[in-house]
Amino acid sequence: MSADTLATARPAVELEGITKRFPGVVANHDIRITVRPGTVHAIVGENGAGKSTLMKILYGMQKPDEGTIRVNGEEVSFRTPSDAIEVGIGMVHQHFMLADNLTVLENIVLGAEPKKFARLDTAFARRRITELAESHGLRVDPDKLVEDLGVGDRQRVEILKVLYRGARILILDEPTAVLVPQEVEELFQNLRELKSEGLTVIFISHKLDEVLGIADEITVIRRGTTVASVDPGDVTARQLAELMVGSELPTPETRESTVTDVVTLKIGNLTMGADGHRPGADPAKLREEGRRLLLDDVSFEIHQGEILGIAGVEGNGQSELIEAIMGIRPAHGTIELAGQDISGWSTLRRRESGIGYIPEDRHRQGLLLEASLWENRVLGHQTRKPARRGIWVNRRASRADTQRIVEAYDVRTPGVDTLALALSGGNQQKLIVGREMSGEPKFLIAAHPTRGVDVGAQAAIWDHLRDARAAGLAVLLISADLDELIGLSDTLRVIYRGRIVAALDPTDITPERLGGYMTGAIAGTEES
Amino acid sequence: MPAGLNRALLTVVGAVVAIVLAIAISSVAIIAAGADPVAALTAFFDFGASERSVSNNIAAFLNRSVPLFISGLAVAVGFRMNLFNIGVEGQYRLAAIVAAYVGSTFTAPAPIQIAVIVVVAAAVGGLYALIPAVMKVTRGVNEVIATIMLNYIAINLTSFLVRGPFAGERAEGQLTTTTPKLGESAMFPNINFIFDWFGQPPPTRGGGVWGFLLLAVVLGVVVWAVLERTRFGFGVKASGLNGPAALASGVDPRKMIIAAMVMSGAIAGLIGLPEILGDRGAFNSNFTAGLGFLGIAVALLGRNKPVGIAFAALLFAFLDRAQGALQIAEVPASVVTIIQGVIVLLVVVANEVTNRLALRLEERRAAQQLGSNTPVEVAA
Numbered sequence A: 001m002s003a004d005t006l007a008t009a010r011p012a013v014e015l016e017g018i019t020k021r022f023p024g025v026v027a028n029h030d031i032r033i034t035v036r037p038g039t040v041h042a043i044v045g046e047n048g049a050g051k052s053t054l055m056k057i058l059y060g061m062q063k064p065d066e067g068t069i070r071v072n073g074e075e076v077s078f079r080t081p082s083d084a085i086e087v088g089i090g091m092v093h094q095h096f097m098l099a100d101n102l103t104v105l106e107n108i109v110l111g112a113e114p115k116k117f118a119r120l121d122t123a124f125a126r127r128r129i130t131e132l133a134e135s136h137g138l139r140v141d142p143d144k145l146v147e148d149l150g151v152g153d154r155q156r157v158e159i160l161k162v163l164y165r166g167a168r169i170l171i172l173d174e175p176t177a178v179l180v181p182q183e184v185e186e187l188f189q190n191l192r193e194l195k196s197e198g199l200t201v202i203f204i205s206h207k208l209d210e211v212l213g214i215a216d217e218i219t220v221i222r223r224g225t226t227v228a229s230v231d232p233g234d235v236t237a238r239q240l241a242e243l244m245v246g247s248e249l250p251t252p253e254t255r256e257s258t259v260t261d262v263v264t265l266k267i268g269n270l271t272m273g274a275d276g277h278r279p280g281a282d283p284a285k286l287r288e289e290g291r292r293l294l295l296d297d298v299s300f301e302i303h304q305g306e307i308l309g310i311a312g313v314e315g316n317g318q319s320e321l322i323e324a325i326m327g328i329r330p331a332h333g334t335i336e337l338a339g340q341d342i343s344g345w346s347t348l349r350r351r352e353s354g355i356g357y358i359p360e361d362r363h364r365q366g367l368l369l370e371a372s373l374w375e376n377r378v379l380g381h382q383t384r385k386p387a388r389r390g391i392w393v394n395r396r397a398s399r400a401d402t403q404r405i406v407e408a409y410d411v412r413t414p415g416v417d418t419l420a421l422a423l424s425g426g427n428q429q430k431l432i433v434g435r436e437m438s439g440e441p442k443f444l445i446a447a448h449p450t451r452g453v454d455v456g457a458q459a460a461i462w463d464h465l466r467d468a469r470a471a472g473l474a475v476l477l478i479s480a481d482l483d484e485l486i487g488l489s490d491t492l493r494v495i496y497r498g499r500i501v502a503a504l505d506p507t508d509i510t511p512e513r514l515g516g517y518m519t520g521a522i523a524g525t526e527e528s
Numbered sequence B: 001m002p003a004g005l006n007r008a009l010l011t012v013v014g015a016v017v018a019i020v021l022a023i024a025i026s027s028v029a030i031i032a033a034g035a036d037p038v039a040a041l042t043a044f045f046d047f048g049a050s051e052r053s054v055s056n057n058i059a060a061f062l063n064r065s066v067p068l069f070i071s072g073l074a075v076a077v078g079f080r081m082n083l084f085n086i087g088v089e090g091q092y093r094l095a096a097i098v099a100a101y102v103g104s105t106f107t108a109p110a111p112i113q114i115a116v117i118v119v120v121a122a123a124v125g126g127l128y129a130l131i132p133a134v135m136k137v138t139r140g141v142n143e144v145i146a147t148i149m150l151n152y153i154a155i156n157l158t159s160f161l162v163r164g165p166f167a168g169e170r171a172e173g174q175l176t177t178t179t180p181k182l183g184e185s186a187m188f189p190n191i192n193f194i195f196d197w198f199g200q201p202p203p204t205r206g207g208g209v210w211g212f213l214l215l216a217v218v219l220g221v222v223v224w225a226v227l228e229r230t231r232f233g234f235g236v237k238a239s240g241l242n243g244p245a246a247l248a249s250g251v252d253p254r255k256m257i258i259a260a261m262v263m264s265g266a267i268a269g270l271i272g273l274p275e276i277l278g279d280r281g282a283f284n285s286n287f288t289a290g291l292g293f294l295g296i297a298v299a300l301l302g303r304n305k306p307v308g309i310a311f312a313a314l315l316f317a318f319l320d321r322a323q324g325a326l327q328i329a330e331v332p333a334s335v336v337t338i339i340q341g342v343i344v345l346l347v348v349v350a351n352e353v354t355n356r357l358a359l360r361l362e363e364r365r366a367a368q369q370l371g372s373n374t375p376v377e378v379a380a
Helices: A003-008 A051-058 A081-086 A104-109 A122-136 A151-164 A181-196 A208-214 A237-245 A283-288 A318-326 A347-352 A362-366 A373-378 A395-408 A425-437 A455-470 A482-488 A511-518 B002-032 B037-044 B051-079 B088-104 B110-139 B143-163 B193-197 B212-229 B231-241 B243-248 B253-268 B273-280 B291-301 B306-321 B323-328 B335-370
Strands: A013-020 A028-035 A040-044 A066-071 A074-076 A089-092 A169-173 A200-205 A217-222 A225-230 A263-273 A293-303 A307-311 A332-337 A355-358 A443-447 A474-478 A491-496 A499-504
Touching (some): A089 A151, A225 A237, A263 A474, A283 A293, A307 A511, A318 A332, A318 A347, A318 A355, A318 A443, A347 A355, A362 A425, A373 A395, A455 A474, A482 A511, A491 A511, A499 A511, B002 B306, B051 B212, B051 B253, B088 B110, B088 B291, B110 B253, B212 B231, B212 B306, B231 B243, B291 B335, B323 B335
Parallel strands (some): A040 A217, A355 A443, A443 A474
Antiparallel strands (some): A013 A028, A491 A499
8 A cells, every 4th residue: 555545545643633631741632633544653752751651541441631643544442451451552562571480371361262162262362363373463372381482472462362362453652762772673573564454553663763664754852742753754753852852962971081090999710609699608609500690700990980881681680780889699709899808798898888879760769759858858967977876867967958959950850848749760870870979989880870851850860970970980781772882881791691791992882782792692702 | 956846746646536537436336335335435524523533533543554554665775776575464463462462471661661562573573574585585486476476374273373372361252263362561652642732632542652663754754764764775676677677787686685675574574563462452253454554555556656655544544434424325335346446447557647747847857958859969
């Protein structure tokens, strides 16, 4: 089908004047989108622009305050997602909603089980799934347990799950966020096949290169409203980004090198077994016995003024590495901070001696959501000035210092007594960055420092990291955002199955090649 | 700080609604029992006809609230960091008998003797709570199960001690066994003088209003200061709100568990003292039981905050006091237990509701003040 014939067809989805008011979040305001059938329609916008809210409205998870939704020309009103499924709209969530201990087949039919005499009709389900998988080129093994699948496979299961329920319009919410470049290409191949079968795909993303590679049409959302509808042939990634942000675009590039030859952090032969830590055990022996190792002989050095980036698919030992350095999980090997062996120290002592920590999941490890901002400022600094006054917490000094962070790091908040949960993700993150930069740290662990924050906050956080680096801070940067890794790091290491498999030069690497190392597709040759 | 005031106001409203609802629901139970709910309600406020009996009833009400308050504090210290010390019951009984016995073995000037008894009680309670704490830290034994089991041991151990090694002389015709009587210097002076201020006759029963009330108030202030103002209290709060974050911030969860549990147990150790030092002068085999379990309800009702616990203890004592008056009004006295149970259930629900409401309001307020739709300028 050519684009001309499509233009005359009734739109698959038509949103008109969608408005949704919300406290605390960017609401949707007068959204207008027309999605033609049999196309991949991308919706782009920075984090917090209102994409997710819009998709929740389209999938019946939330009701719009104003506006109309038309599907295949008919006006609809959804109260629950099942209403949306009824008219053929399916959603593949950013975070997979699969039961790990069930097989692929069981996951796909879960909630829509074909029954024969009150029993699951496995034969029928298997036939249906194989049929769907073959006609759309989505290869899966229906009998495998989901817990044994990789991320890409899980995503295909999610897509099949939606197709199994008869969806003709698929919403994919940031489907590439968890994939490495090779898997992204595979996903796109799948999407093209779905399109050729006449299905409609609504693709939400903020990764512009990918959007330009797959979309037939692009709608840009900024601050909750649709600002432009463009043809991917007519725009460059940069123009698109400027539409998204509405101004000049920040880049994560570091300028001149500030690396010195003073070693701040030295990690030596760090090894961690998967099945508990025994203090006296010999790492070499563990390896010989063929035990699973979460960290396997990891060694590196970080110098003053250096940012060392660790690239890797999530779950390859990054979290374990961080927790070993922080003293949260025991490991074999040596950790030296400024020439001192700290491997026997408590977390508190490590923090006191100048380690800052921006955790990967700020809600889990970084914040007390139901406590005030100033109490969150005290967290991790409870034994140091200004938070400490003998056995007491110095409330006045803590408040004052929180005010300093709020101003210096541009944390948008009504005051320092506000509860942390009332702040948006970007502002929470800025508070954490401000806190961890306080007390003159020597070494900072920054795990996904800009995950889930808007472009403005992202640029600010990058600036703060660069400034601190120039002032002599050593930084261990762990990120899933390859542009961020390549742009900020002075040195790159790739971690794969708990091992450092490559040392790379960030000035001389593409995201694609980096992805190859991360998946183990390119064997570990030391390049740097 | 209007945000905090808002939250406090919501809490109070929630508690009042819960209590009113509880009375309504209990009325149904009273009618079902064939009694008159209005008669029951009036019975709660019936403090007797003569001035003397009013004084006596007020004293009984205040005296009942003191151990309930201390018990609530003990439970709350654990609750604040999601540590469920169900063992307060055993801790206070064991502490009470040991303290009563040790106190009876010597005489010293009153302040010293009382101080020694208090310290012994706190030490015994704290040490007994140390057992489940150590089990949890080293072997991961759930503290709920450990403390429940230790309750049985403590309760049976006390009944053995009061009959055997710690038994004093039994008076002629007495069926209860008791520890040796404390000397006069060990008795905590009463505070009946407050009745003079209001021109009322002093109470004559149960040793008057126990002076331990003042010590309980001091204890409440100290617990409040420790939990709300010290670094230790901050660690407790952080561990309770978000364990992984506390761990990553250098709060050692093992130390916190041991410290909080021992503190909880030490406070629990004091629960029996008001009665021993204020009235009985000994621990006997029909010593008031169940205070530890009531403390759980009191702590829940008071939302683990000393001020809230004080109000909850007063409310429970107020209801408990009416047992006699209810029987005179021909209402089954177990109505009191029903009302207490219903209040606790409803307050737990109300807490959850007001908590969510407060958080929602806070979010909305923050969003409003910031103007949620103001564009975020981008630093280039």
